[in-house]
Amino acid sequence: MMNTTPSPKNIPAAIQEIGKQLYNSHCKYKEPALRHRRFRHRDIVPLVEQLQEQAMFDVQVAGHSVQGRSIYLIKAGTGKTKVLLWSQMHGDEPTATMALFDLLHFFSQSDELDPVRKHILEHLTLYMVPMLNPDGAEMYTRRNALGIDMNRDALRLQSPESVLLKQLRDQLEPTFGFNLHDQSRYYTAGYTARPATISFLAPAYDYDRNINVVRERAMRNIAGMDHVLQQFIPGQVAKFNDEHEPRAFGDNIQKWGTSVILVESGGQHGDPEKQHIRQLNFTAILSGLYLIAEEAYKAFGLEGYHCIPENQRHLYDLVLRHVRYTENNRDTILDIGINRLEVDAPNHLGFYHSSAVEEIGDMSVFHGYEELDATGLTLVPGKVYEQPVESLDDLTEELSSELLRKGYTTIRVRHLPGVLPDPTSLPLNVAGIASSINHQLALEEPANFILKAEDGQARYVILNGFLYDLQGNRPNPYHGLLH
Secondary structure (H helix, E strand, O other): OOOOOOOHHHHHHHHHHHHHHHHHHHHHOOOOOOOOOOOOHHHHHHHHHHHHOOOOOEEEEEEEOOOOOEEEEEEEOOOOEEEEEEEOOOOOOOHHHHHHHHHHHHHHOOOOOHHHHHHHHHHEEEEEEOOOOHHHHHHOOOOOOOOOOHHHOOOOOOOHHHHHHHHHHHHHOOOEEEEEEEOOOOEEEOOOOOEOOEEEEOOOOOOOOOOOHHHHHHHHHHHHHHHHHOOOOOOOEEEOOOOOOOOOHHHHHHHOOOEEEEEEEOOOOOOOOOHHHHHHHHHHHHHHHHHHHHOHHHHOOHHHHHOOOEEEEOEEEEEEEEEEEEEOOEEEEEEEEEEEEEEEOHHHOOEEEEEEEEEEEOOOOOEEEEEEEOOOOEEEEOEEEEEEEOOHHHOOHHHHHHHHHOOEEEEEEOOOOOOOOOHHHOOOEEEOOOOOOOOOOOOOOOOOEEEEOOOOOEEEEEEOOEEEEOOOOOOOOOOOOEO
């Protein structure tokens, strides 16, 4: 534990050790009410009310959204250096919001990490806005209730949420700002197969991307935060493109004198609800705050920032490699990239996936979260079983397994229920009697295919973009789609 100020040459090892302790202890501070990423404003209200009961936090309703929801500002610490942290400017980017509530739990407890929390709270005054766009969070969409992307509203200030953020920046004049977002899970860390699980940026304040004292502070602090994260996700930290966007808050707040650290939460294998990425946010943000409190970011050179690889959009959910496809009596060996898009389910019942083929051809420079070497296999479009069943009750496990082995990926149902079921309960795609369906291989079309071995037997099925091994167990949940 870092109990005294280390010498500059010892800072990298010391902050790395602090980061390790924060990472390993995260489970003790994790807010249990936030278990998945599609929470709403009403889910955080009782959490904020609990904070109001603790003397160490000053909780205010700083403003209101377009639709009248409260936007909270939570203050902690008594230090001379002010830090403003805001999350969920985009309503569908909630990972850091979860981490901020974990941070608040961390600050309210007492344990072996007391030297860290005491150092931060004595040297910094923190101002946290955990959900800047509550209307967008309600709809789980990027934009606010006016349809405005708030991160393109820093100059015109047409949204009340944007006005609030500008007022907070100007009234508080924080030395540092943490601009907390989520990014596409399809980004890689440079030209590698590794997802950009966390990306950083010290935004440029002009088109020439100049570096002044303000931006340099952010760059050095990011270099220190990257140094911490490399212990846990080696090679999976990237840097967002720093092309200047004159309408964006990060670029302008940098210009206005606050050192802005942009944190983007991307993708991670086996973490669809971003709970591990939440842990990484917790670790990175607290480590960054400690570096600021200690002014230890000065020990990290700009080369540490510049050597972080840039985001590249090189990932797909599923890549099929070297599959044979026959069309017009011509055999072609193809790679196929498939992505699974999240679609809001009706009546706020969560979401389901709808797949699309997004690349066909030579994909040797691209990678997949899931890949299959389909050498020796032939892709054929999934068939529609034209003998309809009466109702979904007739779509049994036995029938669906038999149909898949015979090359069918969709079945027609005469009487669909008035309230449509959760697609994750469907072992096949389901269509009504009159639905028009095309399962041919084409860009931007759904992915429903059979992969046949040389003996003509179905070996794999791609159902709504998900790969099933017909010699293995069927997944649970399923991933059928209602047409």
